[in-house]
Structures are given as structure tokens and as C-alpha cells.
Amino acid sequence: MAGPGRRGPKRSEEARVAILEAAARRVMTDGYDHLTMEGVATEAKVGKQTIYRWWPSRSALVADCLAERLLLPELFVPDDSGDLHADVTRWLDNIVGFLNAPGNAGLLHSLVVAAAENPDVAAILNDRLGLWEMLDERFTQAVTAGQLPPTTPVPELGDALIGAIVLRGLRNGDLGPTFTQGLVQLLLPPRET
Template sequence: MTEHRSGPVRSAAAREAILSATARLLVDEGWDRLTIEGIARAAGVGKQTIYRWWASKGALVAECLLDGRFFAVEPAVGDTGELLRDLRDWLTPVLHFLNTTTGRSLLHSLVAAATEEAGVGAHLSDAFGADRLLADRLRAAVATGELPPGTPVDQLGHAVFGALIFEVLSKDEIDVPAFLDLVGFLLGPRPAAGEPETPGSPAEPA
């Protein structure tokens, strides 16, 4: 009985050591320097143990994303009944995290990993809440009339996340107020047909 139970316990411990080592090494060293050999050494396991469960380092990174091992931000999008306020509350800590050295380096590494491993890209936006959580909040806004019927909520979530990635990859620092203004322009209320546009940024707090 004891021997029968020891296998799964050892496997769980090895899995945890491997994923922890992968997450730590990706943050510390980046995607280009991440190797199966280095992960195995840091985790205290043989390479064959890793390859028994994962086909590549990209598959390991994808599972780390799925496990929520990278981001020290809360991905939940609240629902106070005010869409833009909720989006500002959700995005502000994400943007500030991505303005840190760790955050920028990590996202660069994850984007590089996504070019080689489809699973990384599949889980990357969801790690920030940009897929299911943001789309759910946008659907709620459609249901309450804050957004018009037929709003492409999934595509809008991807657009916000795509703009966020572009900001990180193309600039030294994200201009947080300007990015929030962009989100306000994309998702803020629109005047009815024939009504004039209201001057000012829709993303500014009340």
C-alpha cells in the first residue's frame, strides 16, 4: 500500500519542482536562455522526467500560464455597474506591473515563446483576464445597455490585449493615462444617431 501511494506523491512533487523552476528561470533569464537542461538541473530531476510529461519548453511555459504562475496581478474584472470604472480598476495594476522591469521582461519572453508554441499564445491573454473575464464583463455591459446590442465582445477583448502587448513591445514605458483613454474611446458610451459627440475623454474618472 505504501509503495503504491508513493508514486503519485513523488510525481506531484516532481511536477511542482519542474513548473516552479520553469517559471523562475523564465523570469530570471528569459525565453532565449531557457532550456530543458537548465530546468531539469534547477528542479533536481532528469531530462527524461520532463520529456515524459512535456514535449518542449514551450509546453512547460504554457502549463505555467495555465496554472497562473507568472503574474502578480488580480485578473478579475469587477462589476460595479460602471463599465469604464471597472475597466480602469482592472487595467491599472496590470499596466503598472508591465511597467516594471520584471513585467516587461516577462511579457517579452512570453510573446517570444508564443511564436514557437501555440499553447502559450492560447493561454497568454487569459492569464490577464483578457479573454473570458473581460468578455464576460462586456457581455454584462451589453445586457444592461452600457454597450449596444451586437457589440463584438470577444474581438474587443482581444483588441485591448493586443494594444497592451504593442505598447510593451514598442515603447520603453506604457503611458498609463493615455492607454486608459484609449480603452475609454473604444468602450465608452456612444451618442445616439443625430446627437453630437460630447467633448472630453470618456476614460477620465468622474
């Protein structure tokens, strides 16, 4: 007679890592729009049902890849070169460059929908991705260095940057250099001369 505890197959850490690594490689190689659970299962050498048991959708799987820093970790850490405007513009250009890359058109939409439909995906994106914390840290450093006024609402500034990307992406608006430069000029005070 089986004892009390979890029923069903146990989640193997080895399989979990293999799935996440395979998904990240496939997104980088083929783009999000061409990511399939079948392809990930084949590359990770697991059954497709194993993936669906742990991740309800490919967007949830990609959210975990992002949270585990297996997919484009360098995009989420803003530089600190001493030039806040250049650092934030470069950071935004990196993010929108990835979103604009061939095969990634559906990524932003899918992540937003997945986060809206599934609290677990939203928690992964909000808590584990650390995007807001990294921006908060960079803006706090800018306040300390005198690059931003001491009264700068740091969390709201990060929300405005990320929110602008999400809203522009959901409208299928242009996410190019003109957008990023204009957004930085709008949200950050002019440079001191």
C-alpha cells in the same frame, strides 16, 4: 521484454507541480528577466533536463504557470463594481503594472515569440489562460446592465484591448496610466450622465 506504450521517463505530476510552483515563485521574487532553468531546477529539486523535456523554453514554462493560475491569477479577472470604465482601467493598470515591474521587461516579448514559434505555447495562452473568456464575460455583463450598447462586438473589444497592450509592448512604448486611460476612453463609449 518491455511492453508497448510510452518510452522514456514518465512525467511525474509531483515534479510537474513542483517545477511550476518554483517557476512562479521565482518570477514573483526576481522577475522574468532573471528566471533561469537552473534556478527553477534547484528549487524544484529536479534535474534541468527534466524541465527541458517538458518545456522547450522559459517562456513556455511561464505560459504554463499563467495557464495554471499559479502566477498572478488576480490580474486576469476584471472586477465588476458596476463601473465598467473603472473596472477595465484597473484591469489594464494591473496587467501593465506587472509587465512594467522590475525584471519583467522581456516577458511580453518572450511570450509572443514563444506563441509564434510553438503551437503548444499558443494553445496554452489562447485556450487555457482564459483571458478572452473573462473579458467576454465582463463585457457581456456590461451589455446586459446597459453599460455598453447591445450591438457591442464583445470578442472584438477584448481583442482590441489585449492587442493594444501587445503591440505597445512590442514597440517598447509607454505602458503607463496615460496609455490605459486613453485606451479605455477610445474603445468604450462615454459614460451616460
